[in-house]
Amino acid sequence: MNSTDIQLDIEKVETSRIDQVDFSNLQFGKQYADHMMYCDYIDGEWQTPKIVPYGPMEFEPSAKVFHYGQAVFEGMKAFKDDDGQIWLFRPEQNFERINKSSKRMAIPEFPKEHFFASLQALLKLDQDWVKKGQGNSLYIRPFVIATENGVSASESDRYRFMIIGCPAQAYYNKPIKVIFAQDYSRAADGGVGFAKAAGNYGAQFYPTKLAKEKGLDQIIWTDASSHEYLEEAGTMNIFFRIGDKLLTAPTNDRILDGVTRKSIIQLAKDNDVEVIVDKVSVKYIVEAARKGELKEIFGAGTAATVVRVEGFEYDGEYFDLPAIDKPYGTFFKSSLQDIQYNRVEDPHGWTVKAF
Numbered sequence: 001m002n003s004t005d006i007q008l009d010i011e012k013v014e015t016s017r018i019d020q021v022d023f024s025n026l027q028f029g030k031q032y033a034d035h036m037m038y039c040d041y042i043d044g045e046w047q048t049p050k051i052v053p054y055g056p057m058e059f060e061p062s063a064k065v066f067h068y069g070q071a072v073f074e075g076m077k078a079f080k081d082d083d084g085q086i087w088l089f090r091p092e093q094n095f096e097r098i099n100k101s102s103k104r105m106a107i108p109e110f111p112k113e114h115f116f117a118s119l120q121a122l123l124k125l126d127q128d129w130v131k132k133g134q135g136n137s138l139y140i141r142p143f144v145i146a147t148e149n150g151v152s153a154s155e156s157d158r159y160r161f162m163i164i165g166c167p168a169q170a171y172y173n174k175p176i177k178v179i180f181a182q183d184y185s186r187a188a189d190g191g192v193g194f195a196k197a198a199g200n201y202g203a204q205f206y207p208t209k210l211a212k213e214k215g216l217d218q219i220i221w222t223d224a225s226s227h228e229y230l231e232e233a234g235t236m237n238i239f240f241r242i243g244d245k246l247l248t249a250p251t252n253d254r255i256l257d258g259v260t261r262k263s264i265i266q267l268a269k270d271n272d273v274e275v276i277v278d279k280v281s282v283k284y285i286v287e288a289a290r291k292g293e294l295k296e297i298f299g300a301g302t303a304a305t306v307v308r309v310e311g312f313e314y315d316g317e318y319f320d321l322p323a324i325d326k327p328y329g330t331f332f333k334s335s336l337q338d339i340q341y342n343r344v345e346d347p348h349g350w351t352v353k354a355f
């Protein structure tokens with residue numbers, strides 16, 4: 001990354017908290033690296049980004065984010081290779097996407113130089129928080145919230161952009177059971193499903209809680225109007241393998257355009273695996289499962305990379321997906337990780353040195 005021209009205000013921690021962290025036993029999202037970045041939008045301008053010790057911040061109860069949910073976020077990871085070099089995976093994609101999300105939520109776009117200069121400085125300061133080794137990473141969470149005080153229902157005139165980082169090990173390591181949505185919806189036509197808007201998550205917790213009470217882990221959301229087409233998992237995009245072909249839904253205004261999804265589509269092409277990007281009908285998948293042609297379902301997202309689905313429920317019936325030999329999911333996960341940890345050639349130029 002080349003962002004040396006931007007001025008940042010940096011206040012370093014006096015003593016690192018790193019010795020208090022058991023890196024062999026991390027709970028995702030419970031521990032945060034020493035520093036964080038914040039940058040305020042005031043009077044129509046993004047101010048100088050500040051890097052400060054991670055810690056609580058003060059907001060008035062009337063800050064608009066608490067009332068109208070004007071908030072977007074990103075999720076990305078930094079990886080350390082065996083030589084100690086830190087890499088980011090397709091960070092431009094995350095940068096572009098947070099601004100796409102912001103635009104939809106009437107949040108001003110964040111300058112590219114501010115973003116990359118801050119990220120670079122943060123990773124330099126907190127480089128020891130990125131651990132070597134398979135499955136280890138620093139999960140990076142950029143986000144923006146509306147900070148104007150006042151409960152009038154209109155877009156805010158102040159915002160705060162922040163970046164925090166938490167050390168992560170393999171996120172979900174066990175296969176999951178899912179249910180195909182028949183009642184609730186995650187996103188509607190013309191809505192904000194394509195954006196990483198905070199409210200998309202808030203709205204899926206209740207239906208997901210109901211699914212968990214039935215012993216299922218996650219919901220595969222279907223299109224809101226007919227519930228006939230499978231769209232995504234709500235934190236991950238989703239792939240289906242029928243015979244030797246991969247099938248995934250095209251992105252639209254209800255589906256998040258995942259970096260992991262598009263990388264897997266590219267890797268599939270590189271490896272002569274046929275990928276069909278087309279509407280995935282529930283009927284087709286259920287029939288394929290009955291006929292034994294449905295070989296795999298897997299989710300794809302930054303947090304978990306790839307997660308195997310071991311079975312799904314639809315219309316009160318549970319379908320088991322028996323483990324198979326040489327699953328695509330495992331292949332794509334290790335291919336992606338090999339690139340992310342700089343263990344193989346990176347023909348598409350996806351990895352970027354953090355500093």
Ligand SMILES: *Cc1c(COP(=O)(O)O)cnc(C)c1O
Pocket residue numbers: 075196232233234235236237256257258259260261300301302303
């Ligand atoms: C973040 C996210 C994904 C996965 O996107 P990646 O860029 O691969 O991490 C998928 N669906 C939703 C709704 C998401 O928020």
